[in-house]
Amino acid sequence: MSPGEDGLIGIPFPEHSNELLSRLNAQRRSGLLCDLTLTSRGARYPTHRAVMAAVSLYFRRLFGAEEVGEAGEVSEGCSVCQLDCVSPDALDALLEFAYTATLTIRSSGMREVLEGAQLLGIQCVADACRHILGEVGESGELGGEGGEPGGGGELAVANKEKASQVENEQKTPSRRKQDRRNVEKASPVRLAWNAQSQEDKPKCEAPPTPEHKLRPPQNGASQSAQQVALMNGGVHWDAQPAKEEESKPEELTPPLNHAPSQAETVGGAVEGVARKRKSQAPQQCPVCQKIIHGAGKLPRHMRTHTGEKPFQCMTCGVRFTRNDKLKIHMRKHTGERPYSCPSCPARFLHSYDLKNHLSLHSGVRPFECPLCHKAFAREDHLQRHRKGLACLELRPRLELRPRRPRHAASPHSPLSPASLSPTSSSSTAPHFLFRQEVENPGAQSHGPLISAGMGYSRIVQWRVMEERAGTGWREDNEES
DNA sequence: CTGGGGATGGGGCCC
DNA sequence: TGGGCCCCATCCCCA
Numbered sequence: 001m002s003p004g005e006d007g008l009i010g011i012p013f014p015e016h017s018n019e020l021l022s023r024l025n026a027q028r029r030s031g032l033l034c035d036l037t038l039t040s041r042g043a044r045y046p047t048h049r050a051v052m053a054a055v056s057l058y059f060r061r062l063f064g065a066e067e068v069g070e071a072g073e074v075s076e077g078c079s080v081c082q083l084d085c086v087s088p089d090a091l092d093a094l095l096e097f098a099y100t101a102t103l104t105i106r107s108s109g110m111r112e113v114l115e116g117a118q119l120l121g122i123q124c125v126a127d128a129c130r131h132i133l134g135e136v137g138e139s140g141e142l143g144g145e146g147g148e149p150g151g152g153g154e155l156a157v158a159n160k161e162k163a164s165q166v167e168n169e170q171k172t173p174s175r176r177k178q179d180r181r182n183v184e185k186a187s188p189v190r191l192a193w194n195a196q197s198q199e200d201k202p203k204c205e206a207p208p209t210p211e212h213k214l215r216p217p218q219n220g221a222s223q224s225a226q227q228v229a230l231m232n233g234g235v236h237w238d239a240q241p242a243k244e245e246e247s248k249p250e251e252l253t254p255p256l257n258h259a260p261s262q263a264e265t266v267g268g269a270v271e272g273v274a275r276k277r278k279s280q281a282p283q284q285c286p287v288c289q290k291i292i293h294g295a296g297k298l299p300r301h302m303r304t305h306t307g308e309k310p311f312q313c314m315t316c317g318v319r320f321t322r323n324d325k326l327k328i329h330m331r332k333h334t335g336e337r338p339y340s341c342p343s344c345p346a347r348f349l350h351s352y353d354l355k356n357h358l359s360l361h362s363g364v365r366p367f368e369c370p371l372c373h374k375a376f377a378r379e380d381h382l383q384r385h386r387k388g389l390a391c392l393e394l395r396p397r398l399e400l401r402p403r404r405p406r407h408a409a410s411p412h413s414p415l416s417p418a419s420l421s422p423t424s425s426s427s428t429a430p431h432f433l434f435r436q437e438v439e440n441p442g443a444q445s446h447g448p449l450i451s452a453g454m455g456y457s458r459i460v461q462w463r464v465m466e467e468r469a470g471t472g473w474r475e476d477n478e479e480s
Numbered sequence: 481c482t483g484g485g486g487a488t489g490g491g492g493c494c495c
Numbered sequence: 496t497g498g499g500c501c502c503c504a505t506c507c508c509c510a
């Protein structure tokens with residue numbers, strides 16, 4: 001990419017890759033424009049040659065996609081590739097992965113998927129399966145904790161990191177919730193980055209050698225293409241060494257896709273435009289139109305759209321969009337808890353944790369619900385209280401009905417009415433915080449869908465976008 | 481439903 | 496001018 005070229009303006013369309021893949025998947029399901037049919041033990045799977053070449057090293061070699069210029073004789077007819085060595089279920093799962101960036105498999109079928117992924121050269125899936133199976137992955141990307149996600153049910157191995165927006169979900173970093181849990185608790189789950197990014201992974205083990213097991217296309221594919229496929233490791237599978245990225249402490253590994261990561265293309269173009277402005281002036285995000293204050297903050301913000309997470313913890317493999325977040329994360333591994341409570345032995349990772357904690361000692365509950373007059377020590381707890389259904393009644397003020405202290409240690413609650421004056425503007429606002437519920441009713445109950453990697457705020461944004469309401473979507477946390 | 485810990489994104493300050 | 500560092504607000508999740 002060439003950021004900052006004079007006269008060049010990069011306008012990112014973060015949804016494009018999602019929509020593209022989604023439509024390709026729809027075409028595959030309807031058989032539209034399919035130029036390759038995979039068969040396995042009688043089952044037939046129409047698919048697209050280009051997609052398979054993009055996701056699978058085997059097909060990449062088979063079709064000579066990397067040398068398309070010279071090997072342009074690849075036939076345009078519909079090829080049939082018989083893959084009896086890959087079980088139909090596994091092949092189906094791998095195809096789903098190719099078109100959605102989400103691998104959904106049953107634990108019992110993990111082995112078959114692993115073998116299929118190895119045969120087809122889909123490294124990230126193979127890594128994920130290996131880790132789920134407890135076999136240490138070779139790619140160094142994987143964290144060491146390895147869990148046993150999902151006892152016997154289906155596993156949705158999703159790339160919450162949005163694997164560069166290649167699937168139906170939106171990649172935002174709001175990547176939270178279940179996916180994040182999965183990432184941290186069961187490292188394999190995080191491994192389903194998309195085929196695109198996988199291609200540029202710096203650390204790839206030797207490709208599988210499928211030639212002895214796979215039957216090349218029976219027709220269509222040119223002889224040369226088959227020869228490419230049968231070539232014995234002639235293609236150098238290793239990716240280019242990763243470039244140096246911003247600050248790179250020892251804990252940091254180089255960014256995964258340093259090559260043409262979409263984030264770079266997008267963010268870079270944006271930066272190029274931004275450079276023409278006064279850096280100290282607020283900059284508007286070209287995606288969400290949000291005004292970003294502070295010099296150099298727009299690229300950071302853009303990563304929330306692109307999903308790029310250049311900063312990876314070398315200990316557990318968790319990735320972050322920001323270096324400072326990784327730094328804080330590293331405290332979990334080093335055991336460092338720099339924020340200690342002066343009143344008790346409690347120590348914390350974050351300053352604000354200590355701040356919250358101190359409110360426990362003081363007993364101060366400065367955030368009062370204006371309707372029911374229940375007081376909270378934390379503002380977010382008050383907001384949650386007001387968003388929920390807990391506050392449906394108007395209770396008498398506390399001075400009229402003393403609140404039973406929650407902790408025996410604080411018999412004299414400092415909740416004098418005078419101390420309950422709300423300190424934040426939102427605390428005094430009426431109960432108009434239902435936008436989320438309206439837009440996203442029962443978000444928590446969307447478990448299965450959300451588990452595919454869609455963050456909460458993403459859902460809101462999606463809905464807003466789908467409904468084309470207003471001029472654009474906003475981050476859901478801007479509401480108050 | 482609430483308390484509490486942790487994660488994430490934005491802004492300010494400074495180098 | 497960009498980025499590091501820190502703090503804050505907010506959100507998510509678990510007990």
